[in-house]
Amino acid sequence: MIITLTPNPSLDKTLQIPRLERGAVVRASGGRVDAGGKGVNVSRALAAHGLASTAVLPLGGAAGARLAELLDLAGVPARVVTVAGEPRVNVTVAEPDGVTTKINEPGPALSLSEVSEMVDAVVGLVSPGTWVAGCGSLPSGVPDSFYADLVPRLRDLGAHVVVDTSGPALRAVLAAGPDLVKPNLEELVEAVGRPLSTLGDVVSAARELLERGISTVLASLGADGAVLVSSGVCLYGTARVSRPLSTVGAGDALLAGYLAHISSAPADFGGALANALSFGAAATSLPGSRMPGPDEVAAFPATVHERLDPSQKLSLL
Numbered sequence: 001m002i003i004t005l006t007p008n009p010s011l012d013k014t015l016q017i018p019r020l021e022r023g024a025v026v027r028a029s030g031g032r033v034d035a036g037g038k039g040v041n042v043s044r045a046l047a048a049h050g051l052a053s054t055a056v057l058p059l060g061g062a063a064g065a066r067l068a069e070l071l072d073l074a075g076v077p078a079r080v081v082t083v084a085g086e087p088r089v090n091v092t093v094a095e096p097d098g099v100t101t102k103i104n105e106p107g108p109a110l111s112l113s114e115v116s117e118m119v120d121a122v123v124g125l126v127s128p129g130t131w132v133a134g135c136g137s138l139p140s141g142v143p144d145s146f147y148a149d150l151v152p153r154l155r156d157l158g159a160h161v162v163v164d165t166s167g168p169a170l171r172a173v174l175a176a177g178p179d180l181v182k183p184n185l186e187e188l189v190e191a192v193g194r195p196l197s198t199l200g201d202v203v204s205a206a207r208e209l210l211e212r213g214i215s216t217v218l219a220s221l222g223a224d225g226a227v228l229v230s231s232g233v234c235l236y237g238t239a240r241v242s243r244p245l246s247t248v249g250a251g252d253a254l255l256a257g258y259l260a261h262i263s264s265a266p267a268d269f270g271g272a273l274a275n276a277l278s279f280g281a282a283a284t285s286l287p288g289s290r291m292p293g294p295d296e297v298a299a300f301p302a303t304v305h306e307r308l309d310p311s312q313k314l315s316l317l
Ligand SMILES: Nc1ncnc2c1ncn2[C@@H]1O[C@H](COP(=O)(O)OP(=O)(O)OP(=O)(O)O)[C@@H](O)[C@H]1O
Pocket: 183, 184, 185, 219, 220, 221, 222, 223, 224, 225, 226, 239, 240, 241, 244, 247, 248, 249, 250, 251, 252, 253, 254, 276, 277, 280, 281, 284
């Protein structure tokens, strides 16, 4: 069983425009709205593959009802914690060459009782062997230690704890030793506090996180693919995309692909990385933060290498 937790969900509005021009009136040629927030996207990607996960999220007001409706349409079972604030609207401006500009609102503040209701909702769903993925930013009112505090609590219940976040929440959770973290390059740089310019640098940084008590690091590297490091495991893989349309949510699709595989085949790290890469690549070929289904994922086969060239420069730099 997989549970996703999204403390700061969003309505993701994507606008297609010919070209972003500062200070101009830009006419959009099209647009879409998706239920968003990182954990919500993981659940949507799993649902697109017929894999049930429960999305735990705080929602309030008319925008909250709209988001719940979108989740329902996507076939995602949700455990909604009703709160006073309305979810934020995050805007993506997408240009034809695949460049996206994203503007994220801060999201509504949560009260102490809303935060503890959210924790109780997750705890109430967990049983031994459950995977819990805590994903995304924390809104005001939620302490930076939120994910870190959840790790021992969920572990005591026999759950595997996965965290994908950034900033102070990431720094705090690194000390709590979750089972898996999924940093992108920027977050990995932030985690180890030094620049990373080669695949070898990424592997060293991931190993440093393992020494701090994290079991597995899945580092996503945009067009450069991903590196997976765990005890006795160091894998690098890619899935080629000729023309990315929108990379928004690609990291969430990657995590969904990893969880889909590892939750049923716990020792198959190579298979999990390959599945993750195919999900991530497929997501970049879709508009907005649309999550890929099986046919789309099958169109992006991945290659996983047990040997990597440590001197290979990262193209993200
Ligand atoms: N331009 C690209 N070409 C091929 N694959 C890509 C590209 N961008 C992203 N991907 C795939 O998607 C995965 C996740 O991308 P990235 O590292 O940008 O995640 P992220 O920053 O967490 O994304 P987000 O926060 O938008 O979900 C990569 O590991 C890769 O597999």
